Amino acid sequence: MPICLLVRHGHSTANAQGLLAGRLAGVALDDTGRGQVKALADRFAGLSVARVVSSPLERCRETALAVASATSPALDVQLDEGLWECGYGAWTGRLLKELVDEPLWRVVQDQPSAARFPDHEEYAAESMLEMRHRAVATVRRHDAEVAEQHGPHALWVAVSHGDVIKAVLADAAGSHFDHLQRFRADPASVSVVHYTERRPFLVGANDTGSDLARLVPPAKPEVPEGDAPVGGGSATTEPAG
Template sequence: MTEILLVRHARSSANASGVLAGRVKGVHLDETGKDQAKQLSLALANVPITGLVSSPLDRCMETARAIGANHPNISLTKNSDLIEMDYGLWSGLKLSVLSKRKEWSAIQSTPSQVRFPEGESFLEMNARVNQAIDDVFAQYSKGKKRQIIAIFTHGDVIKAIIAHSLGLHLDAFQKIVVDPASVSILRQEGNSRFVISQNIRADGIESSLGVRKSAATVGGGDGSSNSRVR
């Protein structure tokens, strides 16, 4: 059994100022973000993490290093396929300005039809990040030992991964909420993949990993560990 913790980076200076950061360099965690990363680190300290993988951007690496401090024997690996979407000419601009542009409506309702000027399309981003997740699952699912891999990445990236894992069309991914410093959990058992938890805060991580069922149940189950379909 392999589980991936999809960790959105803690709050950055761009989040605080309402800027679409994209891949702009020099975007770091602000003071609130540093505190969020610390709380995540404490929440994950007793979780038996076996892998740490991060987008190469500073805000993700800073969040990852905070968690990694409590897991000194696990190396942190950068994965460029988990980097933020390339928003092209929109990068670094205020969301309050961008939301008034004619493309905004399509971004919210039919993102599968959108490409950012001199940037990436949502379809390209979706294919890139979900292939990366498939690769991580394949890498860590070779043995029988339980594997828990923490992946530090970005809001739109995580939304696309969750939508794909649920079998949703990409156009539905804007209905998924992923807050800064939140954790969403995927589980792979054989050829089956489950979304165990989504957009949870630090204090809900351990219970999601330790209590939730690992297979679909008749009627949705009662939340107990023995409610699995046999």
């Protein structure tokens, strides 16, 4: 199966202000975030990527466009609401320093499976489990499509948000959802999940600097016609004696 690279957007104007941005409109990358995303794009430069999918929110679109433009060949970005931020409802746009005093904050930290955000007239609210289910389903759907269209060794990218990425990582690791906060997804980080027919593998998490070329499968050596692989005997399935 393909390899999924989960990318969190770069540092945003809301991060700088200490806001829980959620699906608030107009939250873009700040100067720090643009610098992070430039470095991130350099890591993707020339990498053969089959697909780039992004949350529709501006900070993710900016990040995804930089990544897609750096790949070889450059790709169009697909937008998918299955990757957008958790629906924080009435918490949307509030200061984090105020939210830490809310009783629900402790639930989010210690028992996210029981956390549901308060309703709001303008901003959608969902539970963290609802967020997990739609995020994992979205990633698995794209992974299956990439496998069908580009083969089992393809790389593809999903650009999303911190809580969304952590939910996908927890699922891949087989971790109970209440351990969600043990995972990290910093701005402009790359995490790697490899789905297989039997189970997913968490290949890497919260990577902000390694060479992504290491994820490209090595080319299989060509075997001359009529020759068996070294150590394999002459076209026999018997073990070497």
